[in-house]
Amino acid sequence: MRYQIDYEKGIVNRGNLFRMKELMKKAANGEKLVLGFLGGSITQGCLSSTPETCYAYHVFEWWKKQFPEAEFEYVNAGIGGTTSQFGVARAQSDLLSYKPDFVIVEFSVNDDSTEHFMETYEGLVRKIYDSETKPAMLLVHNVCYDTGANAQLMHARVGRYYDLPSVSMQSTIYEEVKAGRLPNREITQDDLHPNDAGHSLVASVITYFLSKVFDVMDEAELPAPELRAPFTYNDYEDSVRYDNRNSKPELNGFAADTSKQEGITDCFKNGWSASKVGDSIRFELRGGSIAVQYRKTMNKPAPVAEVVIDGDTEHAYRLDANFDETWGDKLELETVAEHLENKLHTVDIRIVEASEKDQNGFDLISVIVSGSHKAKKTSEELIFLDPALTHNIWGGSKLRTEYGYPVEGDDIGECWGISAHPNGDGVIREGAFKGMHLSELWAKNPELFGNPTEDRFPLLIKIIDAKADLSIQVHPNDEYALKNENGSLGKTECWYVLDCPENASLVIGHNASTREELKEMIEQKRWSELIREIPIRKGDFIQIDPGTVHAIKGGFQILETQQNSDITYRVYDYDRLSNGKPRELHVQKSIDVITVPAKPVGESVRSVNGLPLNRLNLLYSCNYYSVFKLEVSGNTQVEQKYPFLLMTVVSGQGSVNGHLLKKGDHFIAPADCKSLNFEGNMQIIASTR
Numbered sequence: 151m152r153y154q155i156d157y158e159k160g161i162v163n164r165g166n167l168f169r170m171k172e173l174m175k176k177a178a179n180g181e182k183l184v185l186g187f188l189g190g191s192i193t194q195g196c197l198s199s200t201p202e203t204c205y206a207y208h209v210f211e212w213w214k215k216q217f218p219e220a221e222f223e224y225v226n227a228g229i230g231g232t233t234s235q236f237g238v239a240r241a242q243s244d245l246l247s248y249k250p251d252f253v254i255v256e257f258s259v260n261d262d263s264t265e266h267f268m269e270t271y272e273g274l275v276r277k278i279y280d281s282e283t284k285p286a287m288l289l290v291h292n293v294c295y296d297t298g299a300n301a302q303l304m305h306a307r308v309g310r311y312y313d314l315p316s317v318s319m320q321s322t323i324y325e326e327v328k329a330g331r332l333p334n335r336e337i338t339q340d341d342l343h344p345n346d347a348g349h350s351l352v353a354s355v356i357t358y359f360l361s362k363v364f365d366v367m368d369e370a371e372l373p374a375p376e377l378r379a380p381f382t383y384n385d386y387e388d389s390v391r392y393d394n395r396n397s398k399p400e401l402n403g404f405a406a407d408t409s410k411q412e413g414i415t416d417c418f419k420n421g422w423s424a425s426k427v428g429d430s431i432r433f434e435l436r437g438g439s440i441a442v443q444y445r446k447t448m449n450k451p452a453p454v455a456e457v458v459i460d461g462d463t464e465h466a467y468r469l470d471a472n473f474d475e476t477w478g479d480k481l482e483l484e485t486v487a488e489h490l491e492n493k494l495h496t497v498d499i500r501i502v503e504a505s506e507k508d509q510n511g512f513d514l515i516s517v518i519v520s521g522s523h524k525a526k527k528t529s530e531e532l533i534f535l536d537p538a539l540t541h542n543i544w545g546g547s548k549l550r551t552e553y554g555y556p557v558e559g560d561d562i563g564e565c566w567g568i569s570a571h572p573n574g575d576g577v578i579r580e581g582a583f584k585g586m587h588l589s590e591l592w593a594k595n596p597e598l599f600g601n602p603t604e605d606r607f608p609l610l611i612k613i614i615d616a617k618a619d620l621s622i623q624v625h626p627n628d629e630y631a632l633k634n635e636n637g638s639l640g641k642t643e644c645w646y647v648l649d650c651p652e653n654a655s656l657v658i659g660h661n662a663s664t665r666e667e668l669k670e671m672i673e674q675k676r677w678s679e680l681i682r683e684i685p686i687r688k689g690d691f692i693q694i695d696p697g698t699v700h701a702i703k704g705g706f707q708i709l710e711t712q713q714n715s716d717i718t719y720r721v722y723d724y725d726r727l728s729n730g731k732p733r734e735l736h737v738q739k740s741i742d743v744i745t746v747p748a749k750p751v752g753e754s755v756r757s758v759n760g761l762p763l764n765r766l767n768l769l770y771s772c773n774y775y776s777v778f779k780l781e782v783s784g785n786t787q788v789e790q791k792y793p794f795l796l797m798t799v800v801s802g803q804g805s806v807n808g809h810l811l812k813k814g815d816h817f818i819a820p821a822d823c824k825s826l827n828f829e830g831n832m833q834i835i836a837s838t839r
């Protein structure tokens with residue numbers, strides 16, 4: 151045999167099999183059952199030679215053969231060139247109205263691998279899972295056979311979150327194509343649509359899994375889980391599609407198309423058409439996300455239209471009906487607004503370009519409005535920040551190479567990840583507060599932070615990459631800083647060691663037993679006698695009270711949580727030069743504020759590896775902050791009961807409430823965001839006031 155498919159590898163997620171086993175028992179009892187297939191062109195059977203050689207039909211035949219006493223109805227709801235965003239809007243009419251007992255969902259080559267399509271796919275999966283017949287579901291991930299691309303990363307997240315079985319062509323058929331054992335052209339003409347042989351292979355990956363379930367159908371299974379809270383913004387679950395059968399828009403030149411629709415793939419029907427510049431149509435619709443569906447045609451030239459939401463002509467959206475492909479006309483779905491406030495919006499569509507030569511009019515097919523009642527309030531949205539980066543003589547390049555921050559140079563010492571300090575005031579990256587500085591958000595939207603009494607954002611979260619040793623330093627407490635530093639705050643800080651060399655150490659504390667001895671040692675530069683070095687390993691946590699002599703050494707990467715202050719007294723700088731001169735030392739102030747004798751080692755350093763998974767483990771709590779470590783493994787919901795929670799992903803990747811997360815991401819969970827739905831494998835350091 152030239153190729154061998156590893157069918158076991160095709161099982162991306164076994165999932166909870168309760169519904170599937172119950173369905174098989176019903177089939178064994180000879181009941182009448184409906185098998186539904188929802189997807190794009192592959193489900194529709196685009197390049198299969200007959201409807202009966204499509205994978206979906208093969209799966210239907212497997213059920214018939216396996217359960218000859220039962221009676222099965224076949225519902226194929228595939229429409230070529232369409233995404234799960236359209237899928238969720240048509241799920242009721244094209245699939246759920248048939249009351250399916252079993253549903254395959256297939257959109258992984260139609261959707262792009264983006265957060266937007268993770269949200270639309272989640273909405274679709276939720277809608278089917280919780281529909282009247284509570285069908286058994288199987289997610290099928292097809293793949294492009296030239297590049298291996300699909301949306302499996304996003305779609306499989308949804309599958310794992312809802313504990314649904316899913317199978318993949320990426321880890322089965324494509325593996326053989328990639329290895330050169332199975333030539334693409336044997337199974338697909340265009341590397342996307344399987345031919346008859348390809349459809350048989352796709353079906354075999356699916357029926358292998360179904361056969362495995364069949365073998366254990368009498369074994370006990372936990373009940374199917376209740377539908378969990380959504381993990382994305384979930385604006386799409388309640389999508390409503392408006393065409394000329396269920397809406398009465400204001401028409402100025404547009405006319406309703408009342409010709410009869412022949413089946414679901416006759417998809418350009420029931421809309422409105424126009425052909426002259428200035429022709430327009432106006433909808434008033436309630437929701438938060440708005441998409442417009444129209445025909446892109448090969449019969450060029452064709453008109454161009456513009457969409458304006460709520461009269462905002464500055465952000466008009468262009469809909470060009472000219473299609474540069476030759477394979478047919480396309481039903482285009484354009485998202486023109488997403489996650490707006492859930493209220494009545496006006497949608498104006500107007501022809502802006504047309505000519506005598508036009509072969510086709512502009513065909514508006516529908517307007518899809520989503521998020522009719524489930525949209526979250528702005529105050530519940532996570533706040534992501536773009537960090538500020540600093541150049542330092544002791545800095546390195548790992549903040550770029552290992553944490554992915556877009557910054558040039560090999561002297562990058564610090565990433566101020568969550569900061570409202572004037573020397574590096576973070577900027578909100580997305581959402582309702584996009585572009586605002588954190589200091590401004592704190593001042594203008596105190597409700598996000600539990601209505602604090604402080605007028606300044608109290609904390610500062612940094613990632614530090616030390617290529618060389620930092621100076622040996624000490625920070626004052628609030629009382630001393632207030633008196634001696636123009637009313638500034640003192641500085642309490644703590645470190646979580648992200649990485650360090652083997653047998654490394656840090657400077658924490660000193661060996662003088664009285665203040666006189668301390669003064670003598672500093673004045674006589676007896677540094678090696680004075681300085682206390684403590685062995686440190688990756689994953690250690692270190693609390694640095696004010697008055698503690700400390701220094702980070704070369705080779706360390708550290709996550710620092712600290713009071714929002716920058717007052718540092720340099721005790722010793724290894725006699726280094728910066729721009730030809732030694733940096734300023736603060737000998738007298740240091741002697742004033744250093745705690746004598748130093749706190750015992752055991753009270754400031756502890757290893758925090760191996761803590762329980764999927765919960766906020768408190769590492770330290772003082773007057774200024776509480777710091778937690780959270781290790782996410784799989785799916786988990788974490789309660790957010792603090793005025794706000796600052797979070798930094800220090801390793802791994804995954805998602806939270808539908809936002810993708812990777813190492814180096816910083817975000818704030820505001821007061822109203824009570825629940826954090828995590829997915830993935832990652833370590834997070836969190837803190838609150």
Ligand code: ZN
Pocket residue numbers: 623625643700
């Ligand atoms: Zn410090």
